[in-house]
Amino acid sequence: MRRSLVATHPSVLWFLLALALVTLGVTGLAEAGLISTSFVKTLGKTLCLALVAVAMDVVWGYCGILSLGHLAFFGIGGYAIGMWLMYVRTEEIVAVSLAAEALPPTPQEIRDAIGTQIFGVVGSSDFPWIWSFADRAWLQFPMIVIVPGLLALVFGWLAFRSRVTGVYLSILTQAMTLALSLHLFQNDSGLRGNNGLSGLQNIPGLDGIGQDRISIWFFWASAAALAAGYVFFAWIVSGRMGSVIRAIRDDEARVRFLGYHVESYKLFVFTVTAMVAGLAGALYFPQAGIINPAEVAPIASVYLAVWVAIGGRGRLYGAVIGAVFVSLLSSWFTGGGAPSVSLGVYTIHWTEWWLVLLGLSFVAVTLFAPKGIGGLFDRIAPRPVADRQGDYGPDAGAWRREEGEP
Amino acid sequence: MTALLEVSGVSVSFDGFRAINNLSLTIAEPELRAVIGPNGAGKTTFMDIITGKTRPDSGRILWGEKSVSLIGMSESAIARIGIGRKFQRPTVFQTQTVRDNLAMALKGRRGPREVLFHRATADEAARINAISAEIGLADSLPRIAGELSHGQKQWLEIGMLLAQDPRLLLVDEPAAGMTPAERAHTTDILRRAARTRAVIVVEHDMDFVRRLDCRVTVLHEGAVLAEGSLDHVTRNRDVIDVYLGR
Ligand SMILES: Nc1ncnc2c1ncn2[C@@H]1O[C@H](COP(=O)(O)OP(=O)(O)OP(=O)(O)O)[C@@H](O)[C@H]1O
Ligand SMILES: [Mg+2]
Numbered sequence: 204m205r206r207s208l209v210a211t212h213p214s215v216l217w218f219l220l221a222l223a224l225v226t227l228g229v230t231g232l233a234e235a236g237l238i239s240t241s242f243v244k245t246l247g248k249t250l251c252l253a254l255v256a257v258a259m260d261v262v263w264g265y266c267g268i269l270s271l272g273h274l275a276f277f278g279i280g281g282y283a284i285g286m287w288l289m290y291v292r293t294e295e296i297v298a299v300s301l302a303a304e305a306l307p308p309t310p311q312e313i314r315d316a317i318g319t320q321i322f323g324v325v326g327s328s329d330f331p332w333i334w335s336f337a338d339r340a341w342l343q344f345p346m347i348v349i350v351p352g353l354l355a356l357v358f359g360w361l362a363f364r365s366r367v368t369g370v371y372l373s374i375l376t377q378a379m380t381l382a383l384s385l386h387l388f389q390n391d392s393g394l395r396g397n398n399g400l401s402g403l404q405n406i407p408g409l410d411g412i413g414q415d416r417i418s419i420w421f422f423w424a425s426a427a428a429l430a431a432g433y434v435f436f437a438w439i440v441s442g443r444m445g446s447v448i449r450a451i452r453d454d455e456a457r458v459r460f461l462g463y464h465v466e467s468y469k470l471f472v473f474t475v476t477a478m479v480a481g482l483a484g485a486l487y488f489p490q491a492g493i494i495n496p497a498e499v500a501p502i503a504s505v506y507l508a509v510w511v512a513i514g515g516r517g518r519l520y521g522a523v524i525g526a527v528f529v530s531l532l533s534s535w536f537t538g539g540g541a542p543s544v545s546l547g548v549y550t551i552h553w554t555e556w557w558l559v560l561l562g563l564s565f566v567a568v569t570l571f572a573p574k575g576i577g578g579l580f581d582r583i584a585p586r587p588v589a590d591r592q593g594d595y596g597p598d599a600g601a602w603r604r605e606e607g608e609p
Numbered sequence: 610m611t612a613l614l615e616v617s618g619v620s621v622s623f624d625g626f627r628a629i630n631n632l633s634l635t636i637a638e639p640e641l642r643a644v645i646g647p648n649g650a651g652k653t654t655f656m657d658i659i660t661g662k663t664r665p666d667s668g669r670i671l672w673g674e675k676s677v678s679l680i681g682m683s684e685s686a687i688a689r690i691g692i693g694r695k696f697q698r699p700t701v702f703q704t705q706t707v708r709d710n711l712a713m714a715l716k717g718r719r720g721p722r723e724v725l726f727h728r729a730t731a732d733e734a735a736r737i738n739a740i741s742a743e744i745g746l747a748d749s750l751p752r753i754a755g756e757l758s759h760g761q762k763q764w765l766e767i768g769m770l771l772a773q774d775p776r777l778l779l780v781d782e783p784a785a786g787m788t789p790a791e792r793a794h795t796t797d798i799l800r801r802a803a804r805t806r807a808v809i810v811v812e813h814d815m816d817f818v819r820r821l822d823c824r825v826t827v828l829h830e831g832a833v834l835a836e837g838s839l840d841h842v843t844r845n846r847d848v849i850d851v852y853l854g855r
Contacts, residue, residue: 464720
C-alpha cells in the first residue's frame with residue numbers, strides 16, 4: 204500500500220546524491236593535497252552543524268516549537284564524548300610518565316595522576332561523579348544521546364504539560380540554555396569551568412595516524428551521520444506522524460479535538476531531536492579539538508534558528524542549505540578571508556561587521572523571502588498555495604466573503 | 610433510547626459574566642437535536658464545556674452507560690471516548706491535503722508510537738473514499754485543503770467528524786455561507802449520521818432547522834428557554850420575545 208519514502212519524497216534521493224558527491228569530491232581534493240586538513244575539519248564540522256539544523260527544522264519548522272536550546276543539547280553531546288577522549292588520552296600520557304618510576308603504579312595512583320592532570324587547572328584533582336563512566340567507552344558513549352534526551356524529556360514534560368507555547372516557550376528554552384552554560388562556567392561544575400575540555404582532536408589508539416587521515420575519517424563519519432539523520436527525520440515527518448506534527452504546528456487545539464495527546468507528540472519530537480543534536484555535537488567537537496561553555500551559550504542556539512530561517516524552514520534540505528551556507532560564510536568572514544572594505548573615512552573589517560551583515564540578512568529573509576533559500580526550489584517544482592480567500596461556497600450563488608463577515 | 614450525554618446544572622462565568630447558567634440537557638443515542646438561540650446565548654460555550662475546552666464552575670456532565678464524568682478530562686481523552694466536534698469557523702489543516710486531513714481524523718490508535726509506525730491500509734483508503742464521496746469531495750482528495758472554498762471546508766470538517774466515527778457529534782453552524790443546494794446536502798449528511806449516533810447541531814437558519822425535523826432546544830443567556838418540536842418552541846411566548854420577534 205504505502206509507497207517507499209524515496210518515491211513520496213524525491214528530495215531525499217537528491218539530497219543523498221548531492222551529499223555523496225560532496226563527500227567524494229572533498230575526499231579527492233584532500234587526497235590530492237588541494238585542500239588543507241583544517242579546511243577538511245571545517246567541512247566536517249559544517250556537516251555536523253547541518254545535522255543539528257535538520258533536527259532544529261523538525262522541532263521548529265515542522266512541529267512549531269521554536270526551541271532556542273538545541274545547541275545546548277549539541278554541546279552536551281560534545282562534553283560527553285570529550286570526557287571520554289580526555290580521560291583516555293590523559294591515561295595514556297600518565298601511563299607513559301609513571302612507567303619511568305621505580306615501583307609500578309597502583310590503579311589508584313594512576314587515577315589520581317589522571318585527575319591531577321585534568322583538574323589541575325581548576326585547582327582540584329578529584330573526579331566528580333559525572334566522570335564515573337568516562338573511562339569506559341561502552342558506558343560513556345550512550346551518554347552522548349542519553350543525557351540530552353533525558354534533559355529534553357524532563358524539560359519538555361514540565362513545559363508542555365503546563366501548555367507553555369510560542370514565545371514563552373522560546374524564552375524558557377533560552378533560560379534552560381543560560382542556566383546550563385552558567386553552570387558549566389563554574390569551576391566546581393566538574394567540567395573544568397571556562398577551560399572546557401581540550402585536546403579532543405587526539406583520538407586514543409590512533410597515535411601513529413596523522414590528523415590529515417583522521418580529519419577525513421571524521422568527515423566521512425559526519426557525512427554518514429548527516430545522511431542517516433536526514434533519512435530518519437524524513438521518515439518521521441512523512442506519513443501519519445508528519446501529518447500530526449504539522450497539524451500541531453498549525454493548530455494544536457484542533458489536533459486535541461481529534462483525540463491526539465498533543466503534549467506526548469511534542470515531547471517525542473523535542474526529545475528525539477535533542478538526542479540527534481547530542482550525536483551531532485559528539486562528532487563536531489573532536490574535529491574542533493576543544494569545547495568550552497561558550498559553545499552552549501544562549502546566543503549559539505539563536506544562531507541555529509537563524510540558519511534554519513535563512514535556509515527555509517519546513518523543508519529538511521532548507522535547513523541543511525542554511526547551516527552550510529551561513530556557517531561557511533561566517534567562518535570566511537570571521538576568519539579574515541573576506542577582504543576589508545575601505546570607505547575612505549572608515550574601513551569595514553568583516554570580523555567585526557559580519558554579525559551585523561548576518562542580522563540584516565536575517566531581517567531581509569524574514570521580510571522578503573519567508574521561505575528562505577530553500578524556497579528557490581519551488582521555482583523548479585512549485586508547491587500549491589494553500590490559502591484561498593475568495594468566495595465561500597463552491598457553487599454560484601454562494602455567499603461572498605463580505606456577506607459572511609459577522 | 611438511552612441517555613448518552615447528561616448535562617445537569619452546569620454554570621460557567623467569564624470574569625463575572627455568566628455565559629452558561631444552570632444549564633441542563635440530555636441527549637439519547639441515536640438522536641438528532643438542534644440547538645438554536647440568539648448570538649451570545651452560549652451555544653458555542655456549551656460545546657466548549659462538553660469537549661473539555663472550558664471547565665465549568667459547577668454542575669455535572671455524565672457520559673455513556675457507565676456515567677463517566679467528563680469534567681476534568683483532557684480534550685484529547687474526551688475526543689477518544691467518542692465525542693467529535695465541528696467548529697463554527699471551519700478549522701481544517703490548510704497546508705495539508707484533503708486526504709491527509711481525513712486520514713488524520715480516521716478512527717484508530719492515537720499514541721505516538723502507533724502513529725509513527727502506522728501504515729496506510731486498503732481498509733482505511735476505502736473509508737476515506739467513502740467519506741469523501743459522502744461529503745462531495747471525492748475529486749478533491751489530493752488537493753491542499755487551503756485551496757477549498759469555505760463551503761467545501763465546512764464539508765471537509767464534517768467529513769473529518771464522520772471519519773472519527775464518534776458516538777456524539779457536536780456540529781456548530783455547519784451551513785454558514787452555503788447555497789440552498791449545499792444546505793440541503795448538509796442536512797442529508799447530518800440526518801444520515803443521526804440514524805446511528807447522537808448529533809447536536811447549532812444553527813441560526815430556521816429553514817435549515819426545519820429540514821432537520823428534530824427536537825429543538827432554545828438557549829438564551831446560558832440557560833434552556835424552551836424545548837420540543839420546532840413548531841412547539843416557535844409558538845412559545847418567551848422564544849418569540851427573545852429570539853424570533855427581534
Ligand atoms: N473565553 C471567553 N472569555 C470571555 N467571554 C466569553 C468566552 N467565550 C465566550 N464568551 C462569552 O460568552 C457568551 C456566549 O458566547 P458563545 O460563543 O457561546 O455564544 P453563541 O451562542 O455561540 O453565539 P453565536 O451565535 O454568535 O455563535 C458571549 O457573550 C461571549 O462573549
Ligand atoms: Mg457560536
